Amino acid sequence: MNKDRKKHLEARAKVLKAMAHPSRLFIIEELYKGERCVCELTEMIGADVSTISKHLSVLKQAGLVIDDKRGNQVFYQLRVPCILNFFGCVESVLEAQLQDHSSLLKIVGT
Amino acid sequence: MNKDRKKHLEARAKVLKAMAHPSRLFIIEELYKGERCVCELTEMIGADVSTISKHLSVLKQAGLVIDDKRGNQVFYQLRVPCILNFFGCVESVLEAQLQDHSSLLKIVGT
DNA sequence: CATCCCCTTGGCTACATTGCCAAATAGCCA
DNA sequence: TGGCTATTTGGCAATGTAGCCAAGGGGATG
Numbered sequence: 001m002n003k004d005r006k007k008h009l010e011a012r013a014k015v016l017k018a019m020a021h022p023s024r025l026f027i028i029e030e031l032y033k034g035e036r037c038v039c040e041l042t043e044m045i046g047a048d049v050s051t052i053s054k055h056l057s058v059l060k061q062a063g064l065v066i067d068d069k070r071g072n073q074v075f076y077q078l079r080v081p082c083i084l085n086f087f088g089c090v091e092s093v094l095e096a097q098l099q100d101h102s103s104l105l106k107i108v109g110t
Numbered sequence: 111m112n113k114d115r116k117k118h119l120e121a122r123a124k125v126l127k128a129m130a131h132p133s134r135l136f137i138i139e140e141l142y143k144g145e146r147c148v149c150e151l152t153e154m155i156g157a158d159v160s161t162i163s164k165h166l167s168v169l170k171q172a173g174l175v176i177d178d179k180r181g182n183q184v185f186y187q188l189r190v191p192c193i194l195n196f197f198g199c200v201e202s203v204l205e206a207q208l209q210d211h212s213s214l215l216k217i218v219g220t
Numbered sequence: 221c222a223t224c225c226c227c228t229t230g231g232c233t234a235c236a237t238t239g240c241c242a243a244a245t246a247g248c249c250a
Numbered sequence: 251t252g253g254c255t256a257t258t259t260g261g262c263a264a265t266g267t268a269g270c271c272a273a274g275g276g277g278a279t280g
Contacts, residue, residue, distance in 0.1 A: 001136065001154060009132040012200050016135075020126035021268085022119040026111065038227060044111060051269050053228055063207040072226050072277045079206060082199040089192040090122050096189060097173040131238090148257060161239050163258055182247040182256050 018062030023047065024055050027076075031065060032084055035077040128172030129193075133157065134165050137186075141175060142194055145187040 019025060023045050030036055030044065042052045056076055059065045064083070068075045129135060133155050140146055140154065152162045166186055169175045174193070178185045 001156065005136075006132065009135045011204055012197065013130050013132045013135055015200050015203050016126050016130035020123050020130045022116065022123045023268095025119045025123055025126075026115075039225095042227095046111065048270055049227070050229080050271080054268080057228080063203050069227090069277090072224095074227060080199065080203050082202055086196060086199040087122065089190065089196040090125050092192055093125050093173050093190050094121055149255095158240055159257070160241080160259080164239085167258080179247090179257090182254095184257060 015062050015064070018058050018064060021055065021058075023052070024059055027052075027055060027059065028064065028078065028083055031076060031078040035068070035075045037073040037075050039073065041076075125172050125174070128168050128174060131165065131168075133162070134169055137162075137165060137169065138174065138188065138193055141186060141188040145178070145185045147183040147185050149183065151186075 019028065026045060027036075027041055030041065038049065038052060038056065041056070042049045045052060056065065056067070059076075060067060064079060065076045066079045068077070129138065136155060137146075137151055140151065148159065148162060148166065151166070152159045155162060166175065166177070169186075170177060174189060175186045176189050178187070
């Protein structure tokens, strides 16, 4: 494996890693609907503000969101419009898992 | 956030997490071209066989690949055809990052 | 200026992940 | 059967991540 390919793989892995957390996925979905301030997201998720803030910083560092300070609030928005199609594929993985599960159940006989 | 949505987010995060590693991304790309046995992937990546085997087991558990034992070799293949489009979006995130970087350079003046 | 509010950062603990080596398993072939 | 190859599993050390509390910074408002 050459050096460039390795770097490229690492860059992509970093983006995926940033998305690979329930709260961060929630944030992405929520921001797809429109911009939200930290306090709104905190309210919806129900964790400590500092926790949410750190999640947002992960998303920002990965280039998935941008922030906009207005007054003493900070509003975040999705920077990449395609993220949601993106999930279509993840869904199909989940559906495939379900199919396997049901065929397993058939074999088992329940 | 209700219970069902939470479960759903966790399930998706799990799939993304499984993909979020350079070697595992490499494997996914390679399997997109066709099935490969563990020894081939090991050779290409250049890590210990046991490490590759564990990566494959992560991908399998996430429902991304299936394995097929033939003789004393185990061949893996991608189970979900859409994975590669999936990357189109990740690419656009990376490109957006580059743009920011170059506009930053403009401001700095180099 | 003092105070409140929103948000971020530092620090800590608990827990998860990675990658290697060594050992176990399973199929082939002589 | 015994040895050989391909793969998986257990175990360990190093490193990374998540979430909370406490403290800090910066803007608004009285």
